[in-house]
Every structure is written in structure tokens, then in C-alpha cells.
Amino acid sequence: MMANDPLNLDASSEWAGLWSLPDDPDHQVPGVLRYEPVAGLVLSLIGTFEDRVMFSRSPGVQVHQGSRTWEVIHGVAERREITLLGCVPTGTHRTYGARVDSPDKQTVKAATALIGAHVHGWDDKAFAAVEVSVEDFRVWAASSVFEVGRGITAGKLDGSGCISVKPVETQSVFVEGTEFRRTGTRCRTSIT
Secondary structure (H helix, E strand, C coil): CCCCCCCCCCCEEEEEEEEEEECCCECCCCCCCEEECCCEEEEECCCCCCEEEEEECCCCCEEEEEECCEEEEEEEEEEEEEEEEEEEEEEECCCCCCCCCCCCEEEEEEEEEECCCCCCCCCCCCCCCCCCCCCHHHHCCCCCCCCEEEECCCCCEEEEEEECCCCCCCCEECCCCEEEEEECCEEHHHHH
């Protein structure tokens, strides 16, 4: 996948790379992040992040008290920075006393993935712009409501312009019991 390829939420994707927790960036664990339209985001690690919450009952005696979750996991995969938000370990397999020493494995379910940026939490402001694509929007809308204007100063393009949407009648369609509606609201965006 190239750095400028758009992501398609209807298609499966995967990113193989190195993953770390923001408070311990030197502890990198190899793994593969997979996205499936129905299953969502699953990170399969070869190695683990410590997910056990332990406490000392007495000197030398540790007791397992519960499991830890992580708000953020950072990754570097396929020439991209990736941030996983809302991460919950769903399976950790550790090897103890085996005849053959093999790596531990861990599976982590993530709520959200930001492809192309490292952020430190849900509230971090990381993007200056967003691009949204609606496949075949003009065909679905059955009209060309977009107007484009280009700025001209002294007979030359000056780099400014605007995109506007003309008011139209409301159109709707039902898909599997849900109504999708395009209204005739007017919006205007300036480009400079």
C-alpha cells in the first residue's frame, strides 16, 4: 500500500510492523494489524506488552489482580506511523517451562486506528485537514449541484477560489431499512 492510497472501509487491510507503548518506546514488539470490515481492528503480536496487574501479598509473593488495557499503542508499519486507540488485550499466550523456548503471543482489539500519525490520546489535535470520499455521489444524487470558482487578479489565477453547493430538493433512498437523505442545504468552502 502506497503512502497516498486511500483506505477503503469495505476492504480488508493489514500492516506488518513494530508496536510500542508511548511511555516505553524502546520496547518494540513485532506484529501485524489486521482490519476486517465486520471484525474491526485486531493486532497480533509476537511478544507481549505486560497486561497483568499484580500486587505483592508478602515479600516474594505476587498475586494476579486483573488485566490492564491501553489507551494508546503506537506502530510503525508499511512506511507509516499508526496510532491505535482504545486497546484491550483479548488473548495472551506465555511460554513457561516448555521443552522448546518460543516467543509469547498476544492479541489486542483496538477501537480506532489513525493511519499516518502518532497521537497520545483521543483529544490530541493531529490533523489540519480531512478528506472524505463518497463513491458515485453525483450519480447517486442525480444532479450536479457543485459550483467551483477560481480567483483571478489582473487577468491571472491568484490561487484563491471557492466550492459551493446549490440548494436542491431533498432526495432520499432506503437501504436495508435505513433512509439516507441528501438535503438542499447550502454550504460554502473557501480555498486559498
